[in-house]
Amino acid sequence: MRIAIVDDETIYSDCLKKILLDFSNKYGRNFEIFTYESGEDFVDTLETKEYSFVFMDIYMKKINGIEAATTMRSKGHNSILVFLTTSTEFMPQAFSCHAFEYITKPFDAERVEKVLKDALKVIPEESVYITLNVSGMDIKILLEDIYSVLSDAHYLDFHTKNGKVLRCRMTGKQFLNLIDNDERFLAINRGIIVNMDKISEIKEGTIAMEGGDVYPVQIKNSSKIIQAIQDYNFAKIRKRQKRGNIS
Known part of the structure; x- marks a missing residue:
């Protein structure tokens, strides 16, 4: 940038x-x-x-x-x-x-x-990256390349572009703090965080991601989660409109 x-x-x-x-x-x-x-x-x-x-x-x-x-x-x-x-x-x-x-x-x-x-908030986010320590090596990854984040005990599995999975010792809360609660990422169930830009379909209590992964939506909060996704997509449209009006 x-x-x-x-x-x-x-x-x-x-x-x-x-x-x-x-x-x-x-x-x-x-x-x-x-x-x-x-x-x-x-x-x-x-x-x-x-x-x-x-x-x-x-x-x-x-x-x-x-x-x-x-x-x-x-x-x-x-x-x-x-x-x-x-x-x-x-x-x-x-x-x-x-x-x-x-x-x-x-x-x-x-x-x-x-x-x-x-x-x-009104310009594209593609240049945002984080650094993950994977097997003792620091790896920089763009947030846009993270499709979903799954919790496994004291570790997070980052499902990324091209199907690659990176494992890092970190909690979900630490991840959200690291990305400054980036609005693209939403917890849809216990231990499951998704990048809303990568959602391909919402159907029958599940969310399908680009790349083929399908995750269950937490039942008791399903209405709030679906509404949050709809609000996010609407906000994206408004951002594009604002961006176009700058000129």
Whole structure:
């Protein structure tokens, strides 16, 4: 996931870069971060680079942040745009550029993390990964490649893409904490967690997954579980609509 930081004050761009790197390590995000000290330098990259996020300072010499963002939008870039500012004076113009949010300087990690988490809800999740210790080896795996997670005593069996199963000493609660309770994953029965993006069919008290695995749904909570899956799928549609409206 490419992120651009556009700010002519390196004290802020360096601080923001550190916060982003800490966030990526904490939550298993693949962030490729580019820093630019002027709006001109950033605009010059738009012919060859696409960014998932752009953190844009408003007050810059020559091309200011509003002008740089307007140019970015005119070139068809749908990046999540977050303005950095010492004042709310330009907020009407900022949001005319379809800004997602703004962060007031000086900022702290808590504020940046809040904006990141909100923004990540409306963009694809394919770059999220976790690290599992399997037979003494650390293995990185994308969350999108995990189809289901089954509990077996003190271990979890991760059923993944292409039918591969990875076994790791971990509890279901530890897994959910590790992925920061990623909304794709739902416990459908005792010791069974599924990736809702990989469900192929719901039928007669069971859930069939892509790849052929079929799991029973907990009877007493079946209505709530089915409703949760329907709500998730509806939310996915809304996300795609929001994503399309950014441009």
